[in-house]
Amino acid sequence: MTTTLAELSCPYCRARAFAPWYSGIEDRLKHAAGQYAFARCGQCGSALQVPIPKPEQLASFYPKNYGYVPPPPVASGIKGLLASLPHRLFYDPIYQSQMRQVLRGIGWRPDQQGLHLLDVGCGRGLRLLGFRERGFRITATDFAEEYLTTVREMGFNAFASDFEHLAEHVSPESVDVITAFHVFEHVPDLELAAKTSWQILRPGGWLVVIVPLADSIQAKYLKERWIGFTEAPRHLTVPSQAGMRQLLIRTGFRIERELPDALMSNAGMWALSLFPWLAFTHRKPSKLRQIITSGLGFLTTLAATPLTIVEHLFSKKPAAGMFFARKAG
Numbered sequence: 001m002t003t004t005l006a007e008l009s010c011p012y013c014r015a016r017a018f019a020p021w022y023s024g025i026e027d028r029l030k031h032a033a034g035q036y037a038f039a040r041c042g043q044c045g046s047a048l049q050v051p052i053p054k055p056e057q058l059a060s061f062y063p064k065n066y067g068y069v070p071p072p073p074v075a076s077g078i079k080g081l082l083a084s085l086p087h088r089l090f091y092d093p094i095y096q097s098q099m100r101q102v103l104r105g106i107g108w109r110p111d112q113q114g115l116h117l118l119d120v121g122c123g124r125g126l127r128l129l130g131f132r133e134r135g136f137r138i139t140a141t142d143f144a145e146e147y148l149t150t151v152r153e154m155g156f157n158a159f160a161s162d163f164e165h166l167a168e169h170v171s172p173e174s175v176d177v178i179t180a181f182h183v184f185e186h187v188p189d190l191e192l193a194a195k196t197s198w199q200i201l202r203p204g205g206w207l208v209v210i211v212p213l214a215d216s217i218q219a220k221y222l223k224e225r226w227i228g229f230t231e232a233p234r235h236l237t238v239p240s241q242a243g244m245r246q247l248l249i250r251t252g253f254r255i256e257r258e259l260p261d262a263l264m265s266n267a268g269m270w271a272l273s274l275f276p277w278l279a280f281t282h283r284k285p286s287k288l289r290q291i292i293t294s295g296l297g298f299l300t301t302l303a304a305t306p307l308t309i310v311e312h313l314f315s316k317k318p319a320a321g322m323f324f325a326r327k328a329g
């Protein structure tokens with residue numbers, strides 16, 4: 001028996017009000033074959049991939065390299081400089097900016113040493129370096145064991161787990177800050193992921209989430225070309241601002257603050273939506289191709305920056321948003 005759209009309940013707002021939205025979407029990374037579709041919640045405006053992928057399919061949606069992998073250190077000189085440019089010009093500024101936003105958002109002070117930060121979906125762990133420099137005690141987790149090698153090599157305590165099963169690895173009320181950047185949209189059981197976060201946070205602790213937003217300016221104008229959708233089938237859902245708020249509030253969190261994600265990251269979403277072939281992180285391109293695509297990607301991102309500033313400042317509809325949710329102290 002197949003479930004009809006009208007019978008599906010929204011993982012964000014619980015309404016049963018889905019209608020077809022976009023279809024015929026292909027994976028921007030050309031890793032997962034086939035075409036994908038999203039339905040839109042008539043109540044909160046969040047997107048849900050339909051049909052809902054089966055749990056046993058999920059791992060196959062991810063290429064071996066997913067997300068940014070830093071290049072191995074190479075000899076100095078022009079080659080070394082070129083290889084390091086994506087990191088220096090794009091990824092590192094984004095990580096720094098996200099970290100500063102988190103510190104400001106939670107009202108961190110330098111005398112608060114030893115706060116326990118759990119990063120969910122840590123990837124290669126690069127964004128954690130800045131937190132460690134500021135005296136955070138860090139635990140990192142990602143769903144695939146193979147991502148964790150470099151994280152451990154950098155000296156971080158790391159374990160593999162689904163978001164929904166973190167409580168099997170982390171004691172209740174033992175974490176001060178959970179960061180989950182671009183993670184919720186990949187999670188099959190959002191309700192359980194939010195509840196688990198609540199359980200392992202200390203009273204007064206923070207859940208800081210970054211998610212792409214289905215009611216962003218970019219989603220509105222780019223439609224099925226927007227990276228939030230062409231990340232199907234890995235994006236199982238894409239929340240609206242209202243949808244994300246409702247999930248967090250229903251779990252018991254108070255939302256203290258909402259900010260746009262880092263400017264360059266959101267500008268990069270324009271670039272990768274309009275020119276998906278600019279993506280190079282998931283495969284091993286030739287050196288020349290990598291230099292050309294990362295150069296063009298950087299220029300496109302720069303060109304999109306003024307527009308992205310407008311999205312952030314005036315429309316308050318950023319492509320991805322940062323939510324600061326707090327457990328009552």
Ligand SMILES: [Zn+2]
Pocket residue numbers: 010011012013014015041042043044045046243
């Ligand atoms: Zn909804």
